Amino acid sequence: MTLEQILQILNGKEVYLPNEEALAQDFAFVSATDLMSDALAMVKTQEDRTILVTGLVNAQAFRTAQMLDITNIIFVRDKQPSERDLAVAEELGCNVFSSPLSMYEACGRLYEAGLRTATR
Amino acid sequence: MRETYQVQKEDFANAGKVSSHIKTTLKQLGVEPALLRRIAIAVYEAEINMVIHSDGGAITMEIDEGSIRFTFADQGPGIADIEAAMQPGYSTANEAAREFGFGAGMGLPNIQRNSDSFDIQSSPAGTILNLSYEVNP
Numbered sequence A: 001m002t003l004e005q006i007l008q009i010l011n012g013k014e015v016y017l018p019n020e021e022a023l024a025q026d027f028a029f030v031s032a033t034d035l036m037s038d039a040l041a042m043v044k045t046q047e048d049r050t051i052l053v054t055g056l057v058n059a060q061a062f063r064t065a066q067m068l069d070i071t072n073i074i075f076v077r078d079k080q081p082s083e084r085d086l087a088v089a090e091e092l093g094c095n096v097f098s099s100p101l102s103m104y105e106a107c108g109r110l111y112e113a114g115l116r117t118a119t120r
Numbered sequence B: 001m002r003e004t005y006q007v008q009k010e011d012f013a014n015a016g017k018v019s020s021h022i023k024t025t026l027k028q029l030g031v032e033p034a035l036l037r038r039i040a041i042a043v044y045e046a047e048i049n050m051v052i053h054s055d056g057g058a059i060t061m062e063i064d065e066g067s068i069r070f071t072f073a074d075q076g077p078g079i080a081d082i083e084a085a086m087q088p089g090y091s092t093a094n095e096a097a098r099e100f101g102f103g104a105g106m107g108l109p110n111i112q113r114n115s116d117s118f119d120i121q122s123s124p125a126g127t128i129l130n131l132s133y134e135v136n137p
Helices: A003-009 A020-025 A034-040 A059-068 A083-092 A103-112 B016-028 B033-053 B095-099 B109-114
Strands: A011-017 A031-034 A052-055 A070-073 A095-098 B001-008 B056-061 B067-074 B118-124 B124-136
Touching: A003 A020, A003 A031, A003 A070, A003 A095, A003 A103, A003 B124, A031 A103, A034 B033, A034 B109, A052 A059, A052 A103, A059 A070, A059 A083, A059 B016, A059 B033, B001 B033, B016 B033, B016 B056, B033 B056, B033 B067, B033 B109, B033 B124, B109 B118
Parallel strands: A031 A052, A052 A070, A070 A095
Antiparallel strands: A011 A095, B001 B056, B056 B067, B067 B124, B118 B124
């Protein structure tokens, strides 16, 4: 499923999009957590097909994604990163989106659409 | 090649910067992606641990032909019960750490799983964590 389709499912909006080509790329896995150590315990190695869905809106979400080679992050509940945090996303080249859905509903919709967990 | 980086106590705003730098450096040196990711995860967790739990310390990276080694040496106050700290889910992190997304109790287990060699020694004077990775020339 393309990132563009994922964003439609989540009613997502772009917050910061340095790599527009990602919208047409295919994604199959989701790491969904507010705990960065849980994200870092990710076992799937297809990081280029994985998105991070989180309610944790700070620089550590972007740094965690960088360690995992994930470059697309969706914040739930319409959360917006601060200018200072966005500067980290800019430094690391992360695409950033937000969705009005709760974590529960966002994950439910993505699972129903066929995406699967990237963590164990 | 040997480099040392300082890490400050409870400096959450800059936590992870050293790990970002290390990952970028190793990528430029041509470390293969799967190994690079294991190193990045372990080093990041260990850096965050230092920020959350220690009074500050230093991270040293040493690279030679056959290996990449890291030493995380902090100034205390030490880990009271290392065996407990190695159990997934065990955490003594404070509220500030949790607000930044840490304190899940997965740090040390994640570090161990993502290292080739893992050794930790701790006393009230400080904790020394040694990690190493074999590199195929």
